[in-house]
Amino acid sequence: MDLFFGIILGLFVLVVLVVLHELGHAIVARRNGVVVEEFGIGFPPRAWGKKLKNGILFSLNWLPLGGFVKLQGEHDNAKKKGDYGAATFWQKTKIMFAGVVVNWLVAVVIFTGLALVGLPKIIPNQFSVASDTTTITKPVEIGQVVADYPAAQAGLQSGDQINSINGVAIDSTDTLIAVTKENRGKTVGVLYEREGKESSTVVSLRDTESGVFGATLGQQASIRATWSAPIVGVVTTAQFTWVTFEGLGHLIGDLFSGLFLQLSPNEASRQQGSANLEEASNSVAGPVGILGTIFPAAGQGGIESILFLAGIISLTLAVMNTLPIPALDGGSWFLMALFKVMKKPLTKEKEETIKGIGFMVLMGLVILVTIGDVAKLFK
Secondary structure, eight states: OOHHHHHHHHHHHHHHHHHHHHHHHHHHHHHTTOOEEEEEEEEEEEEEEEEOTTSOEEEEEEEEEEEEEEETTOSTTOOSTTOSTTSOHHHHHHHHHHHHHHHHHHHHHHHHHHHHHOEEOOSTTOOOOGGGOEEEEOOEEEEEEOTTSHHHHTTOOTTOEEEEETTEEOOSHHHHHHHHHHTTTSEEEEEEEETTEEEEEEEEOOOSSSOSSOEEEEOOEEEEOSTTHHHHHHHHHHHHHHHHHHHHHHHHHHHHHHHHHHTOSOHHHHHHHHHHHHHHHHTOOOHHHIIIIIHHHHHHTOHHHHHHHHHHHHHHHHHHTTSOOTTSHHHHHHHHHHHHHHTOOOOHHHHHHHHHHHHHHHHHHHHHHHHHHHHHHHO
């Protein structure tokens, strides 16, 4: 997929998911007596706006990075009729987490639909109903070729599907590795498929213990269901959500342990700290990483891969908005709940200050991650 088209597609999917998230806030707010003043797609400056019959200003804005909903009296201490601040604690909780619920529901719908045609199997013990499951295994595919190694010298490229080597059908990555090791130092014939066209080439394998072929390999397995597809969609969303929380836990652990070890006078500890920080950096992808590399790669796998990635991003948005990060839904709720427990008023000034600091820290992290994404692209 062309890089530019991949970025446009990624932006479109991201905007749709964020708009659905904000729509959840708007619907639940209106159902709980809170006035919705504006529903916007993109972020200001405003390009176009129209007042709807229900009194909501619908706007299209120039920055295509998501969307927003503006409620009347958004500060916690606002008390006029129709103000968000005048709602009860339970009503505010429902409004705050409505977007999270919508994102999870979107993920469930996407994974349910994919289960009917082929849901990628990406984690061990991924859920399926054994009596209603067909496992589909795609051909072995080259991930990346190593420059000046046999696969690259033979003209093989990333995305090529390996059908056979020396007449031996390649049905798994283990088979390919076994066949190439058996023929170390020999020249073998390779039958491969690229963009739907089958071709052949010869590869002079290295006579070494490792790097015989010179390429990373992948093989995508997927599961297909019928009546159990909705169950698979729900449970898979729960599994992926848990894995996402685990990944965030490891990321935070690597980050803080890396920073702590960097301060150690011991050289071995500092080296371990550097390794932990590098691991944390490699685990994070920001807007450039998602839109510039991940979506073009997903596009090569067709609409199913794009939908699968959209489902993953949707549940990731849900997870991130449950965390107590200021400027996000979870942080706003945590702040409101904290002041309620302390039985202290959350004034407009305090709320704006805390959320402002949180937003600046969040944007700082986004900028750092984006710089890292750009560096990875140039590498």
